[in-house]
Amino acid sequence: MNNASFMSDLFSKQSYSSNNFFLIAGPCVVESEELLDEVAAKVSAICKRLEIPYVFKSSYRKANRTSANSFTGIGDEAALQLLKNLGQKYQLPVVSDIHTAQEAALAAGYVDMLQIPAFLCRQTDLLIAAAETGKIVNVKKGQFLSGASMKFAVEKISGAGNNKIMLTERGTTFGYQDLVVDYRNIPVMQENNVPVVMDCTHSLQQPNQTSGVTGGNPQMIETIASAAIATGVDGLFIETHPNPAVAKSDGANMLRLDLLEPLLEKLVRIRKAVI
Template sequence: MTLKLNKIAKYESNNFFLLAGPCAIEDRDLALRIAEKITSICSKLEIPYVFKGSYRKANRTKADSFTGIGDEKALKILEEVSKTFGIPTVTDIHETKEAELAAAYVDVLQIPAFLCRQTELLEAAAKTGKAVNIKKGQFLSGASMGFAIEKIKSVNPEVQGMLTDRGNSFGYSDLVVDYRNLVDMKEFGAPIVMDCTHSLQKPNQSSGVTGGNPKMISTIAKAAIAVGADGLFIETHPDPANAKSDGANMLHLDNLEQLLVDLVRIREAIS
């Protein structure tokens, strides 16, 4: 399934598309540095690319966790990334009032997994006319996500919807990926994405800081492409250990290119 965005590159290679970047917008220079490197890699490999960065983090365990550098400041950085590299951008929204605000700066509005059943939030995102990426709740099956697509289509039949799997809750501090969810979600006619980093989180740690298992990112990504995912979501950072959000499950930026090379080969093999 093709992702239809005005700025996204169109290639004849039938590659998957990529949503990638830091978990949160930490500062301008870092965002531009990450975007430049990933844009260069994706151009070489002919992978359609969307830059990802949360302008504000609302789902944090501890009250003193980093939430952002300021809404307008972060959104303007996302806008600058888009204009500088000619690529679309995606960011999360958490409340209905955020939809119109974020839509003025980015191309894709992302609905966090915990909020995928929030009807008014989905409708507000669809009303902006921007593409909407809905993350599947950790508590839901892939087959149930058709209702989320129905909600945005009922408001705007032309809106580009996407469905992203990020694992299912398994016990109190782990997630498990069931690839049947990708197959089930394909039935709804929207591009299907695998979140290769959040699906490896280890939430609810007693320290109040979410853990992760980044060494398994390539395994999750390769299996997703083999199953037929249309896109991949990967959070990446040049220094994950010092990232201000979700560093424990991010891919080191230096390891992204070889992973994408391997994934392109898998995609070619199954095409």
């Protein structure tokens, strides 16, 4: 795992192997307290057994939906409070997305890490507002950017006085309805001396469907994750749900919860083979 001091602080309440990758995982969006609890209980137990440092992820609101009819959330403060309660219950750090500069201070009162969606990674005001909260800031690489260009996002955040920065690869637009992953972006972004994460689920989205609902290719999650671990990535991002078919957001590319444990077991073996 990347030895940035803030990462050690982030996982101070967990026992883990210092040679392991870390995991950011959870359902795409806060649907209910019951869902959050089911996923957190299952994933935290798996990660504890496998000595994987774990950050719980769920979006308190989904602002970047294709269709106006898509589910966006249960209410900002209600969802944020559920995330805070869950983090305290399971002694886990929690991350959620923000979409505007005004959201940064609100979300920072409830979560440990702020995530910048890929489409918004160049929004200077948003990056600076996130930096000024003092929280860890995870910036997803835009589907339209190279890994090398993400140095400017790092410079914006560090220039605002915050060096607690992570970058996430999530694929590059290929045509109108597909994404491809260029694994060169992992070592290129690591040159910024920040932890780099591979988003194994959003990189398999199939956007711009005429139905207004984004498609996906979840059967390739293992392939994406395995290649990322072999490339030397610091962490993995995997959205997971007990029943993706009924998920209220991104069900087409989430990993079914019962498939996570065998996948992580395999990835731990790959990690041990390449370090």
